[in-house]
Amino acid sequence: MMISTRGRYALRVLIDLAENNQGKYIPMKDVAQRQEISLKYLERIMPLLIKGKLIEGAHGKGGGYKLTREPNDYKVGEILRLTEGNLAPVSCLECNAEPCVRKAQCRTYEMWKKFYDITNDYFDSITIADLMKTPLPIDYVI
Amino acid sequence: MMISTRGRYALRVLIDLAENNQGKYIPMKDVAQRQEISLKYLERIMPLLIKGKLIEGAHGKGGGYKLTREPNDYKVGEILRLTEGNLAPVSCLECNAEPCVRKAQCRTYEMWKKFYDITNDYFDSITIADLMKTPLPIDYVI
DNA sequence: ATATCAACCTACTTGGTTGGTAGGTAAATA
DNA sequence: TATTTACCTACCAACCAAGTAGGTTGATAT
DSSP states (O other): OOSOHHHHHHHHHHHHHHHTOSSSOBOHHHHHHHHTOOHHHHHHHHHHHHHTTSEEEEOSTTOEEEESSOGGGOBHHHHHHHHHSOOOSSGGGSTTOOOOTTGGGOSSHHHHHHHHHHHHHHHHTOBHHHHSOOSOOTTOOO | OOOOHHHHHHHHHHHHHHHTOSSSOBOHHHHHHHHTOOHHHHHHHHHHHHHTTSEEEEOSTTOEEEESSOGGGOBHHHHHHHHHSOOOSSGGGSTTOOOOTTGGGOSSHHHHHHHHHHHHHHHHTOBHHHHSOOSOOTTOOO
């Protein structure tokens, strides 16, 4: 398994913030309850998203988090790269990897590289908006 | 990073066995030297490949390992699934996973599932034969 | 002011995995 | 019988995942 809870929870939080957006800040207490994720653990993940400018936070009563952009402006790939570090299947492809001595004679480099590209392309082709609840829930009344 | 040394080394061993195949058994001492991998560690990986019937082994002098099929009959996907367990990006997709309680309301299941399919399809589209040395090395003389 | 709320910060813990090493035994051949 | 090689089991250090615990800081409502 390659995607840890950090990445998956971050994604779920962002979808939750998008789905429950009413222009106000949304406290993590609510998100944690809806998503059934430990509040304390979520609190450890949020600073990552702040640092990546995916969300902004506000202290105190009426505080919480809100998205900084429109849902269709968040690529899943961007979120996963931020929270997981990167999506490289092998270490020699990692961003700051020291060049592998065996690369010239390596039979598998191209295969890993192509998979890396496929992975990034796939997750970059999906946005938060794509993942939001749709169609409308049954109990939705006009 | 998602592919561990177990899977990567296994792949390199199989390619090495294919490239150096002369019908005889090839001792791991040689492979370990060529591939610059600890012999002792390789010895721990080989039983997996035996159990998966990817290779057969022979004891004693003149012993070693050899492939049981033609190189083009080994899918990389098959090798990785054998050595890595499986290629699922998230636990709820793993073969024997207990069904996730939140699946009905999960916004990301389809995304992971599709990625899982892409991953398996990609690695199943490549064989050991595809990864063998080609073109012929410079020092090759007719 | 003060109570409350919620973000934010730091340290710790628990359990599992990775990537090995060490030291053998079993089987085959020279 | 010596040598070679696969094969087996136990162990280990380091790291990481997935949290928990216990605060502090900053903003708002009363």
